[in-house]
Amino acid sequence: MIRKLTAAAVGLALASSAVFAASHGGGPFDAAIKARQAHMQLYAHNLGILGGMAKGAMDYNADLATVAATNLATLATLNQMTYWPEGSDSFDNENTAALPKIWDNFPDVAKKGQALAEATAAMQAAAGNGLDALRAAIGPVGEACGACHKAYRKPKE
Amino acid sequence: MTARWLKLGAALALAGAAVYWMTLPEKSDPAGLAGIKPDAERGRQVFLQGGCASCHSAPDATRETRFVLAGGRRFESPFGSFVAPNISPHPDAGIGQWQALDLVNAMQHGTSPAGTHYYPVFPYTSYQNATPDDIVSLFAYLQTLPADPTPSQPHEVSFPFNIRQGLGLWKLAFQRPGWVLANPPSPQAERGRYLVEALGHCAECHTPRNFLGALDRSRWLAGAPNPVGTGRIPNITPARMNWSELDLMTYFKQGFTPDFDTVGGSMAEVVENLSELPDDDLRAIIAYLRAIPAIE
Structure with missing residues (x-):
């Protein structure tokens, strides 16, 4: 009787911890998902500096713009293989918006990544050459970000 | 007694005819387009402003390929699945045989060249306020885009929504002319x-x-x-x-x-x-x- 109760209690505890894990992360891909979200956050932070100057929300500063653009260009060339393991998609993990088709269309994903690398390299070359050059270079960066998000990111609910 | 039934029958027939007449698809007078000069460059602006490509380009279209209006995107709704048609200038698959007036009737009245109602998934309740000048220019621009042979797919709509004449009733009830913001401040x-x-x-x-x-x-x-x-x-x-x-x-x-x-x-x-x-x-x-x- 006691053994049965213990088994039931252990079973219940296991089941509830699985539920807890599902709703609070704790999945096998959490570290990878966190790492790539941090990568995206670094893009957004550096873009925020360039975009803030482009839209006139902050003063143009050639040195700061070049630093931010160099960061972007560097980020875009990092090999991200380690944080996109197979199975870490939005179908099986609720803490990511990465659609499963990323893993089915790898050549296209790589092509879109290459487009971002090119757009950010152009931004790196332009950012120190005045506000107009920076403004002209930011459109293609936004397009490159958006092209991948449009195809491979689950829309927000 | 018989006379009373006959009267009722006649009244019903009359009412039926009235409903039929009221739900007939509407068309514009061709004279309304007289003197309008199409301007394809302006038509391109209207095309972008109207977002035509967002529904009529192919399902896998990119920013670059979205000007090929092959159709085929599916829109799932409570009334069934609608599939955007090919509106490229292809003579058979698309709208290559249309005239500018056909586009005016489609956008302002939701009426097809064959005189049937379009489903309001095609947003003519919004486009009804588009000016004839803009529509004529849009038509000129559409003709400059690539022709695509992909056939349009039928909508998958179930009874009673598959009866197109019923859309005439829908239009009577819901197609309000005029603007929502009556008095814009500037x-x-x-x-x-x-x-x-x-x-x-x-x-x-x-x-x-x-x-x-x-x-x-x-x-x-x-x-x-x-x-x-x-x-x-x-x-x-x-x-x-x-x-x-x-x-x-x-x-x-x-x-x-x-x-x-x-x-x-x-x-x-x-x-x-x-x-x-x-x-x-x-x-x-x-x-x-x-x-x-x-x-x-």
Whole structure:
């Protein structure tokens, strides 16, 4: 009787911890998902500096713009293989918006990544050459970000 | 007794005829287009303002290939599945045999060249306010785009919504002429009203619908369940839209949100079009969005 109760209690505890894990992360891909979200956050932070100057929300500063653009260009060339393991998609993990088709269309994903690398390299070359050059270079960066998000990111609910 | 039945029968037949007549598809008078000069360059602006590609390009279209209007995108709704048709200039698969007047009838009345009703998934309740000049120019521009041979797919709509004559009743009940924002506060907001209410058909996603799929104008642009998917489309009335003009211009031109995420969902394709419009148009849209009633 006691053994049965213990088994039931252990079973219940296991089941509830699985539920807890599902709703609070704790999945096998959490570290990878966190790492790539941090990568995206670094893009957004550096873009925020360039975009803030482009839209006139902050003063143009050639040195700061070049630093931010160099960061972007560097980020875009990092090999991200380690944080996109197979199975870490939005179908099986609720803490990511990465659609499963990323893993089915790898050549296209790589092509879109290459487009971002090119757009950010152009931004790196332009950012120190005045506000107009920076403004002209930011459109293609936004397009490159958006092209991948449009195809491979689950829309927000 | 027999006479009474006959009278009732006659009255019913008359009522039936009246309903039939009232639900006949409407067409414009060709004379209304006399003297209008088509301008394909202006037509391209109308094409971008109207977002034609966002529905009529192929399902896998990119920013570059979206000018091929092959159709084939599916829109799942409570009434069935609608499939966007081919509107490329192909003579058989597309609209290669249309005249400008056919496009006027389609956009202003929701009437096909064969004289049948279109489903309001084609947003003619918005496009009805498009000017004949803009439609004629749009038609000229559409003819310059690549012809594509992909055949249009039939809609998959079940009874009773598959009876097209019934759409005449729907139009009688729900196709309201005129504008929602009756008195725009400035010429700029008035231009924005044309772009948002007529061509841009923003309300088709940002305004909730009733059980027959008609827009609830009392909650104009106040956010709604996604009409063709999951999730919600946001409230963009002044009650919730607190982005600055700079934020909105950046969003429209580059697709960046104020925290430098990128535009998502079906809005991504809207921004592909907006980003190619002149700044004056985008500022007009913002002026309009500031002028509409704030609805929580």
